[in-house]
Amino acid sequence: MTTVTSYAPPRGPRLLAGWADTARVADLSAHVGRYGPLPPVDRALIGMVDAAGLRGRGGAWFPTGRKLAAVAAGGRRPIVVANGADGEPASDKDHALLTVAPHLVLDGMVLAATALGAADAILCVHRGDPLAPAVHAAMRQRTGDPVAIRLVELPARYVASEESALVNFLNTGEARPTDTPPRPFERGVRGRPTLVDNVETLANIALIARYGPDWFRAAGTVAAPGTMLATVGGAVTAPGVRELPLGTTVSVALGASGGVSEPVGAVLVGGFGGNWLAMSDAAELPLTPEDLAAVGGSLGVGMLLALPARVCGVAETTRIVRYLAGESAMQCGPCMFGLSSIARDLEMLMFGGRPDVLDRLRHRLGVVRGRGACAHPDGAVRLAASALTVFAADVHTHAMGRPCAGIRVASGIRVPVGGIGLGWR
Amino acid sequence: MRLRLNPIACHAHGLCAELLPELVDLDEWGYPILADGGHVPSALVDQAKAAVAACPTLALRLVKPA
Numbered sequence: 001m002t003t004v005t006s007y008a009p010p011r012g013p014r015l016l017a018g019w020a021d022t023a024r025v026a027d028l029s030a031h032v033g034r035y036g037p038l039p040p041v042d043r044a045l046i047g048m049v050d051a052a053g054l055r056g057r058g059g060a061w062f063p064t065g066r067k068l069a070a071v072a073a074g075g076r077r078p079i080v081v082a083n084g085a086d087g088e089p090a091s092d093k094d095h096a097l098l099t100v101a102p103h104l105v106l107d108g109m110v111l112a113a114t115a116l117g118a119a120d121a122i123l124c125v126h127r128g129d130p131l132a133p134a135v136h137a138a139m140r141q142r143t144g145d146p147v148a149i150r151l152v153e154l155p156a157r158y159v160a161s162e163e164s165a166l167v168n169f170l171n172t173g174e175a176r177p178t179d180t181p182p183r184p185f186e187r188g189v190r191g192r193p194t195l196v197d198n199v200e201t202l203a204n205i206a207l208i209a210r211y212g213p214d215w216f217r218a219a220g221t222v223a224a225p226g227t228m229l230a231t232v233g234g235a236v237t238a239p240g241v242r243e244l245p246l247g248t249t250v251s252v253a254l255g256a257s258g259g260v261s262e263p264v265g266a267v268l269v270g271g272f273g274g275n276w277l278a279m280s281d282a283a284e285l286p287l288t289p290e291d292l293a294a295v296g297g298s299l300g301v302g303m304l305l306a307l308p309a310r311v312c313g314v315a316e317t318t319r320i321v322r323y324l325a326g327e328s329a330m331q332c333g334p335c336m337f338g339l340s341s342i343a344r345d346l347e348m349l350m351f352g353g354r355p356d357v358l359d360r361l362r363h364r365l366g367v368v369r370g371r372g373a374c375a376h377p378d379g380a381v382r383l384a385a386s387a388l389t390v391f392a393a394d395v396h397t398h399a400m401g402r403p404c405a406g407i408r409v410a411s412g413i414r415v416p417v418g419g420i421g422l423g424w425r
Numbered sequence: 426m427r428l429r430l431n432p433i434a435c436h437a438h439g440l441c442a443e444l445l446p447e448l449v450d451l452d453e454w455g456y457p458i459l460a461d462g463g464h465v466p467s468a469l470v471d472q473a474k475a476a477v478a479a480c481p482t483l484a485l486r487l488v489k490p491a
Contacts, residue, residue: 331433337456367453367458
């Protein structure tokens with residue numbers, strides 16, 4: 001296989017290159033003009049993706065080449081599913097990518113499907129997402145694709161885009177996680193080996209197929225090459241989605257969003273199921289999966305929220321955990337009962353509890369962790385546990401019955417109400 | 426051998442903890458917590474089989490270690 005070289009690879013932003021240059025949504029001709037036509041690929045693309053060291057941008061950061069190889073080894077004709085239905089309320093990166101560069105995602109789907117010998121590919125977005133008509137229009141512009149692409153809208157729930165939930169929805173119409181194994185790569189949509197990849201991951205495949213693994217590795221770190229689409233929000237001057245090389249430090253990422261707009265005490269990294277880091281610890285931390293894991297966190301979907309120092313971290317954590325409890329799929333007992341119990345403990349702590357509330361909360365965090373079919377309870381536990389560490393001094397005064405004044409200060413972080421009146425179909 | 430719990434199928438009947446208290450504890454909501462990642466010492470295999478057979482929702486299985 002040869003790499004198409006007639007179009008110069010982008011320098012600086014890769015996935016958002018068109019947007020950075022023109023501030024316009026790329027239609028098919030703009031897309032082809034920038035990146036060139038779809039390169040011819042075969043099964044060797046799997047080896048290229050592996051050599052590039054691409055890892056999944058949906059939050060797990062699993063090596064994409066290994067996942068492709070596992071799907072290819074399944075024996076039956078696979079199906080490709082592009083996950084563009086990010087459930088993180090404060091993350092906007094998948095939405096932004098699909099809005100400004102839909103053809104990069106569609107290219108990635110076609111290329112992955114071709115490499116796997118798949119005939120069907122499904123692009124999933126949230127039901128009612130205003131970008132759906134534009135994505136439809138982009139799909140209609142493409143006439144020569146060798147793969148049939150279908151757009152599917154799924155319930156806009158937090159765990160509905162977890163990969164087993166996504167496959168369950170496509171198979172049965174119910175977007176709740178299932179017990180694994182089997183994982184989708186073994187037995188997914190219609191029982192076939194199914195590649196479920198985040199849209200940002202697939203867009204990167206479209207670039208690797210064109211410019212090769214060495215070009216891809218020119219940005220990022222050895223273990224985590226390439227760029228990441230980070231959603232930077234909270235107390236920054238210019239919140240939004242930024243494309244940054246993996247390994248960018250938290251302070252540089254905040255700087256890329258205009259810097260902090262007021263004194264910041266802590267940042268929330270990864271997602272609502274991520275963890276708090278004290279600003280002093282976070283500033284020089286490189287944004288890679290390994291660096292986040294080393295501090296007990298997760299890079300997740302690359303979300304970075306700056307919490308103003310005058311806001312109470314206990315109150316903020318309580319709001320988020322209450323939301324996550326409402327978004328439980330209500331299937332596994334420890335998640336169904338545990339998260340709402342943990343949220344209630346946090347609420348009591350927030351308004352000034354007694355020391356035994358804190359003891360009970362700590363106990364419950366230990367009991368609930370790792371006991372769901374999916375990682376939803378683990379994310380809520382991680383967030384709450386990190387709050388007890390990062391806001392330790394504050395937690396102590398709350399537990400002694402003296403809640404801080406910060407509980408009445410709005411953080412600017414939007415946390416929806418979870419679960420009320422929403423279904424799974 | 427190893428015990429594997431399907432947490433979605435489990436509805437907290439609690440028979441497993443009744444029949445296999447050496448390896449199964451119940452949380453405050455009645456759901457089982459498996460000791461030692463579900464590892465079953467050979468002396469308890471028969472008891473584990475009884476617990477698996479008693480589960481009304483077939484949520485508990487005995488599997489060979491991966």
